[in-house]
Amino acid sequence: MNLKSLLSGLALAGVVLVAGIPAMAQDYPTSTIQLIVPYAPGGSGDITARLIVEHLSPALGQPVVVENRPGANGSIGSDFVAKAAPDGYTLEVVVQSHVLGKALMPSLTYDPVGDFEPISLMSRTQLGVVVPASLPVNTLEELVAYIKAHPGELAFASAGHGSNAHVFTEWFLDTADLDMIHVPYAGSAAAHPDLISGVATMAFDTLASVQGLVADGRLKLLAVAGAERHPEFLDVPTIAESGYPDYDASSWTMLLAPAGTPEAIVDRLNKEVVAILSRDDVKERLASLGATVVASSPAEAKATVETEVQRYTDLIERLGLAQ
Amino acid sequence: MELLDNVLLGLETAMTLQNLFYCLVGCLLGTLIGVLPGVGPTTTIALLLPITFGLDPSTSLIMLAGIYYGAQYGGSTTAILVNLPGEASSAVTAIDGYKMAQKGKAGSALAIAAIGSFIAGTIATVVVVVFSPPLSELALRFGPPEYFSLIVLGLILSVTLANGSVLKALAMIILGLLFGLVGADIYTGIPRFTFGEPSLMDGINFVAFATGLYGISEILSNLEQDPSRKSKVSKPKGLLPTWPEMKRSIGPILRGTGLGSVMGVLPGGGATLSSFAAYTLEKKLSKHPEEFGEGAIEGVAGPESANNAGAQTSFIPMLTLGIPGNGVMAIMIGALMIQGIQPGPSVMTTNPALFWGLIASMWIGNVMLLLLNLPLVGIWVKLLSTPYNFMFPAIILFSAIGIFSTNMNGLDLGLVAMFGLLGYVLIKLDCEPAPFLMGFILGPLLEENLRRAMMFSRGNPATFFASPLSAGLLAVAAIALILMILPAVRNQRQKVFTE
Structure with missing residues (x-):
């Protein structure tokens, strides 16, 4: 075996080796x-x-x-x-x-x-800020003023400790400088009865989950949490539009x-x-x-x-x- | 008459060939998964969800609902035959149902469970039609303090689930409460008693708990005797209940239906509580309370009816408010949304055919289940004559497969074994599993609502007496506790005096 054939053999092996990886990915998936x-x-x-x-x-x-x-x-x-x-x-x-x-x-x-x-x-998925229909506020500004007037007395409901609804609400409270009590539930729907009856004052929840209750007039949707308005609720402003420009969750x-x-x-x-x-x-x-x-x-x-x-x-x- | 028109519309929707077919499919599947230990309706419905995408919304809802109440029928079958309650509600049925089976009356027990469920289902369907709006308002009246008081009452009443000493029953309830503490604290997310095991973060798996405590411990204690013997069960004495048995059952069925219809409306455990409540009620009303726990047919008829009525009326909060009362309802709401229907009060006006069709299908489904289950009674009873050394490995095998496949978690199997051993020790100590199980189920709910009520009231316990509903429930609980302790105290004093 001379040097040349050894080299070409090595080169061939190299080609096979290099070609082998894409070949594997090309075959993917085989099971x-x-x-x-x-x-x-x-x-x-x-x-x-x-x-x-x-x-x-x-x-x-x-x-x-x-x-x-x-x-x-x-x-x-x-x-x-x-x-x-x-x-x-x-x-x-x-x-x-x-x-x-x-x-x-x-x-x-x-x-x-x-x-x-x-x-x-x-x-x-967009989350929105919902409050009981009985709460005397109709915009996010009014809600903020209402919570400020009752520092530490009102509670917000969430889908659980560490759920994104919880963290998003805490972010909003921090941005707007508000003080509320956190009451977690086992999932967002479990909080709906207490939210409807007004025991809890506010919640962040997915629009899909509150849509029916909003349409029925049991809850009021004051703002959406994402960067853009939701196509189904074009008249509801975003939190960012309502005076908190950096908020986008x-x-x-x-x-x-x-x-x-x-x-x-x-x-x-x-x-x-x-x-x-x-x-x-x-x-x-x-x-x-x-x-x-x-x-x-x-x-x-x-x-x-x-x-x-x-x-x-x-x-x-x-x-x-x-x- | 508007109501009549609506019912006719419902029947028209439910009676189409396609809907009848899927209703039957749902009922069959439900019965099957109800009989298989470990596999619950929630998982089944979630897995079948993609199949419903291609179906008409009413058809898919009718099928999914069929699975749900079919599972209620099927779940009691294993509870009666082999002491394996697949769900919390059938744990009550296991108490007297399994005893009946051992005495050779499995046929009567199964048949009365099916007949009771059918009567309850029929009446509860009428309740759903007529009383949906006021009952959904009742569900909204239940805030955290009311739930707390209801659960306290439930815990105190669960002492009557035991036959032996009140003290042991109380001890078992507290042990159950302690096991219920395992898992992440829902208010802070901090793990409690999880030993660093992430799969315990959501608490101890209920099915593993119940299978070990009931099924496995029963097998262990049966194996103490010669395993080669045919079966501990006496020879079956007929497949259908006798006339006197029917007469004894009709009262419990009607009372159970009433309790179940009202309590089923409460989201979060109302239907489960109702079967325990029905058992307690029957035991209190019975002229022969000593028969309870030894195979009283009332102890099967009452809870089974309550359970099925509750399963039916638990649709009310979902249909009228869009609030799911349990995991199954939550998935059904998902199924509706994916079809472009927003569950809630508007469904009744925007999709009357769907709403009334579903209700009509509930009753049709109940007829199907009765026709399906009565002939099956004979087959089930025959299964009981299988030699025990074939039967017990099969029970263990199927339970293990069912439990493992739900979460793909090996720890659950370890838990089954552990609770099996614990249950065996408890049998030896004459401590009964029912109050233990009750404490385990209600413990987390008790804590959750106690702490939630206290958070809302800023730490003021007066909140529990502020609403008449909550105060009333607590008062009943206090009276029940006094009535329970008084005879014990009196006996104690008599003993002291005679000495």
């Missing part, structure tokens, strides 16, 4: 993909995941199976995904509270930023893979998911749940996670909301 939903069945993350899977399986030519691993605010399922092999066969759908986890629970066994490879944002759902998943696989998944999200029937289904489709690139999704982790970690530390 069933597990999509972890770290919440109980029936929530917005779960329904969104199932809506996407309906179209993702045929697009990838392999079954995508949704598996619920609920518990501890999504941290059990996320921990499982963070430790899974980064081969594209274990994926996860999370909601916005994913970025709150580490700040609220420093004992968390994974890093919401470093342990995951975001694939795409999928949808955004909304919930979202995102598709993630474990950190270290090959870029080619992430890009392939991103391409398929973005295509699914542009379908009219998917848009309609998500709209009926009060969500707006927001497809994004993996980089944009990563930037969203990083910005929000930074913002809410600062807020949670400053307000002392962590355990």
Whole structure:
């Protein structure tokens, strides 16, 4: 064996080696993909995941199976995904509270930023400020004045300690310099009876969940928390418009893979998911749940996670909301 | 007459071939998952949600509702046959139902459960039609202090679930309350008694708790005897209840229906409480209270009827206010929203066919379930004659699969084993599981509402006496406690005097 053939052999091996990686990604997927939903069945993350899977399986030519691993605010399922092999066969759908986890629970066994490879944002959900119909206020300004007139006497309800509704409300109270008591419930709907009867004075809740009660005149919707007005409630201003320009809070759902998943696989998944999200029937289904489709690139999704982790970690530390 | 028109519209919607078919599918599925230990209606309905996207809204709701009340029928089957209550409400049925089965009267117990559920379901459907608006206002009158007082009353009444000493029953309730503390504190998020195990953050899994405490401990104590014997169960004596048994049951069925219809409206555990309340009521009213716990048919008829009536009227807050009373309702609201229908009072006017169709389908579903369950009684009773050394591994296997598949969590299986052992020790100590279970279920609700009421009142306990509803419930609880303790004190004094 002379030097030349050895060199060409090495070169060939190099070509095969280099070609091998994209070949693997090109073949992807060759078996069933597990999509972890770290919440109980029936929530917005779960329904969104199932809506996407309906179209993702045929697009990838392999079954995508949704598996619920609920518990501890999504941290059990996320921990499982963070430790899974980064081969594209274990994926996860999370909601916005994913970025709150580490700040609220420093004992968390994974890093919401470093342990995951975001694939795409999928949808955004608006929360709104609702008050009982009996409360003598009709705008956000009047509500702020009313709360200021009763410092520390009024209570706001939330979907639970550390839920995004809780953290968003605390952010608003901090921005507007208000003092209220926090009364958490097991989920937002559990708070509705006390909110309707006026025992609780205010809550941040998803528009989809309060829409019926607002239409029926049992609750008043004073403002929405996101950057833009909601198409269904064009006459309701945003919090930012009402004198707090830096305030912009909304919930979202995102598709993630474990950190270290090959870029080619992430890009392939991103391409398929973005295509699914542009379908009219998917848009309609998500709209009926009060969500707006927001497809994004993996980089944009990563930037969203990083910005929000930074913002809410600062807020949670400053307000002392962590355990 | 408007009401009649509405009912006719409902029947018209529910009686289409497609809706009848999906109603039957729902009832069948519900019965099946009710019988399978561990798998509950919430999970099933959530998993079937995507299938309903393609269906008409009324059809999908009719099917999902069928699963829900079908599971109420099926859940009592395992409670009666093998002492495995899949849900909190059927834990009460297990007390006397399982004893009846051991005495060879499984047929009567199952049949009376089905008949009672049917009568309750029929009456509760009428209640939903006629009394929806006032009952939904009642649900809104229940704030944190009222819930707290209701739960205190429930806890005190649960002493009557036990046959033995009042002291042991109280001890069991408190033990249950303590186990209920496990998990994240909902007001601060701080983990309590979780030993660093994240899967305990949401508390101890109820199905693992009940399966261990009832099913596994019963198997352990059965295995003390020779496992090769055929079965501990006496030979079945007929599949249908006798006429005297029917006569004894009719009162409990009607009273249970009344209790269940009213309490089912309360979101968050009303339907569960109603089956416990019905048992207590029957035991108090009975001329033979000593038969309770030994296989009294009233102890099956009352709670089963209350449970089913409550399951039916728990639709009221969802249909009239858009407020889900339990996990199943929350998912159904999701199902409606995905179809573009906003649940709430407007449904009645904007989608009358859906609203009345669902109500009519409830009654049709109840007829189907009765027709489905009565013939099944024979099959179930035959299953009981399986030799025990085949039966008990099968019970353990199916329970384990069911419980594991719900959360994919190995710890739940460890909990089943642990509560099985604990239950066995409790049997040896003559401590009964029902008050233990009651404390476990009500403990977290008690704490949640106590603390919530105190937060709203800024720490002033007068809030519990401020509303007549809350004060009244507390007064009844106090009277019940005194009545319970007095005989014990009197006996004690007599003992002292005779000595």
